[in-house]
Amino acid sequence: MKRTTFDFPLSLERGGGEPLRAQLIRGLRAAVHTGRLSPGSPLPATRVLAADFGLSRGLVVEAYEQLLAEGYLTATRGSATRVAIPLPGESRVAAPVATVPRPGLPPPRPRFDFRPGIPDVALFPARAWMRALRRALAGDSLAVFDYPDPQGVEPARIALATYLNRARATLADPARVVLCTGFAQAARLVGEALRARGMRRIAVEDPGHAEQCTDLRASGLELVPVRVDDRGLRIDELAQTGAGAVLVTPAHQYPTGAVLAPERRAALLEWAARQDAFIIEDDYDAEYRYDREPVGALQGLAPDRVVYVGSASKVLAPSLRQGWLVLPASLTAVVAQAKLSADRGSPALEQHALAAFLEAGDLDRHLRRTRAIYRRRRDVLLEALEARTRGVAAGLHLLVDLPDGVEDIRLVEAAARDGIRVYSARAYYAWPAAAPPSPALLLGYGGISEKDIEPGIQRLVRLLWERRAVP
Numbered sequence: 151m152k153r154t155t156f157d158f159p160l161s162l163e164r165g166g167g168e169p170l171r172a173q174l175i176r177g178l179r180a181a182v183h184t185g186r187l188s189p190g191s192p193l194p195a196t197r198v199l200a201a202d203f204g205l206s207r208g209l210v211v212e213a214y215e216q217l218l219a220e221g222y223l224t225a226t227r228g229s230a231t232r233v234a235i236p237l238p239g240e241s242r243v244a245a246p247v248a249t250v251p252r253p254g255l256p257p258p259r260p261r262f263d264f265r266p267g268i269p270d271v272a273l274f275p276a277r278a279w280m281r282a283l284r285r286a287l288a289g290d291s292l293a294v295f296d297y298p299d300p301q302g303v304e305p306a307r308i309a310l311a312t313y314l315n316r317a318r319a320t321l322a323d324p325a326r327v328v329l330c331t332g333f334a335q336a337a338r339l340v341g342e343a344l345r346a347r348g349m350r351r352i353a354v355e356d357p358g359h360a361e362q363c364t365d366l367r368a369s370g371l372e373l374v375p376v377r378v379d380d381r382g383l384r385i386d387e388l389a390q391t392g393a394g395a396v397l398v399t400p401a402h403q404y405p406t407g408a409v410l411a412p413e414r415r416a417a418l419l420e421w422a423a424r425q426d427a428f429i430i431e432d433d434y435d436a437e438y439r440y441d442r443e444p445v446g447a448l449q450g451l452a453p454d455r456v457v458y459v460g461s462a463s464k465v466l467a468p469s470l471r472q473g474w475l476v477l478p479a480s481l482t483a484v485v486a487q488a489k490l491s492a493d494r495g496s497p498a499l500e501q502h503a504l505a506a507f508l509e510a511g512d513l514d515r516h517l518r519r520t521r522a523i524y525r526r527r528r529d530v531l532l533e534a535l536e537a538r539t540r541g542v543a544a545g546l547h548l549l550v551d552l553p554d555g556v557e558d559i560r561l562v563e564a565a566a567r568d569g570i571r572v573y574s575a576r577a578y579y580a581w582p583a584a585a586p587p588s589p590a591l592l593l594g595y596g597g598i599s600e601k602d603i604e605p606g607i608q609r610l611v612r613l614l615w616e617r618r619a620v621p
């Protein structure tokens with residue numbers, strides 16, 4: 151058996167009864183039948199295959215022509231010969247070769263997509279990111295290919311600390327930065343570190359982000375919901391919980407959009423000092439603030455009490471799965487150890503790319519550009535809504551209150567049938583533990599184009615009035 155540059159094992163018996171051409175045809179046919187060569191996959195150039203197997207090129211050309219004639223392969227001018235894709239209902243694969251289920255097609259995207267919490271990935275700065283990746287690869291050290299420091303590669307920790315200290319008013323020391331797989335992993339790592347210190351309860355905002363709660367709960371902590379009003383988290387209620395830590399979104403509460411009021415920021419820091427507690431600050435989209443200066447991070451006021459968490463998911467793209475923690479000294483080693491045992495560190499090349507991207511000022515440029523775009527989308531949305539809205543000053547989504555008596559869940563379902571994706575705010579509450587929330591919708595404007603906003607809202611409003619008229 152010979153392994154080739156094509157990495158395709160094929161046994162050819164020389165000097166046996168069967169000609170080599172027939173053996174090659176049979177081998178390729180069998181590979182298509184078993185699914186080893188999957189539909190649409192390219193075959194190597196005849197020259198390459200011939201060289202790999204020590205055959206004449208003419209023989210390989212003949213074999214390909216035979217399989218083209220039989221319909222096993224397809225070829226178009228100027229591109230590689232490929233395994234043919236069977237017509238619907240036609241199956242060449244004799245038996246399943248793998249038991250791994252193949253993911254189905256993603257659900258069709260709604261015509262009007264007001265999904266909250268996502269940026270417009272069409273705005274991703276692909277060129278700048280490619281430049282950064284190239285720079286990461288072109289460095290003179292081969293260390294980029296070795297296991298990384300599980301805490302994060304040093305250039306990325308330095309670049310992040312420099313950026314956060316400038317843009318978010320943190321007091322970040324690169325030695326206390328840990329890079330991780332988004333907020334999702336940050337929550338898990340910190341949760342485990344807190345459990346390891348014997349902590350049992352953590353307070354979370356109500357309403358808040360259900361998936362984050364799941365991530366925290368997975369580390370074994372008990373979650374205690376604390377209400378949020380239009381000035382942010384109720385610190386008076388937090389003080390009653392007996393929790394040893396709290397997860398907050400002070401710059402832009404998720405999902406209400408409230409900014410934690412100055413006196414509550416002070417009260418929160420006092421609570422943490424008094425209780426010897428930790429504050430986990432989820433700073434997920436603070437860079438997107440439209441009507442006034444961004445609120446600085448709490449971490450800058452109490453670096454030994456606050457665990458700062460940032461993520462590339464809103465400012466760049468969620469697919470990057472990049473997140474970062476700035477930790478108090480007392481938690482750094484234990485969180486770094488948790489990261490080591492979780493996955494031995496985040497992919498190094500992407501961390502180096504992030505460092506190069508930040509150092510070149512590309513994040514600042516990207517934010518300047520996208521902030522203006524999102525601001526226009528928000529303005530168009532506000533104009534179209536003509537209703538009471540909340541949390542409009544920042545972020546990529548807002549809340550709109552529905553008239554009394556509207557059944558929000560039914561409206562969301564009717565909207566989905568009509569090609570509009572919106573979410574009810576209800577899903578974010580710890581209700582029924584707390585009082586049922588008044589009906590409101592969460593509308594994201596990150597992933598919808600400016601021109602689609604008004605027609606989408608008009609359609610939604612029509613549905614709303616139809617539902618009111620027909621109980």
Ligand SMILES: Cc1ncc(COP(=O)(O)O)c(C=O)c1O
Pocket residue numbers: 267331332333334335359399404432434460461462463468472473
């Ligand atoms: C409130 C909040 N925090 C953080 C994140 C980022 O999570 P991750 O970094 O895991 O994508 C999100 C993303 O949806 C979010 O809504």
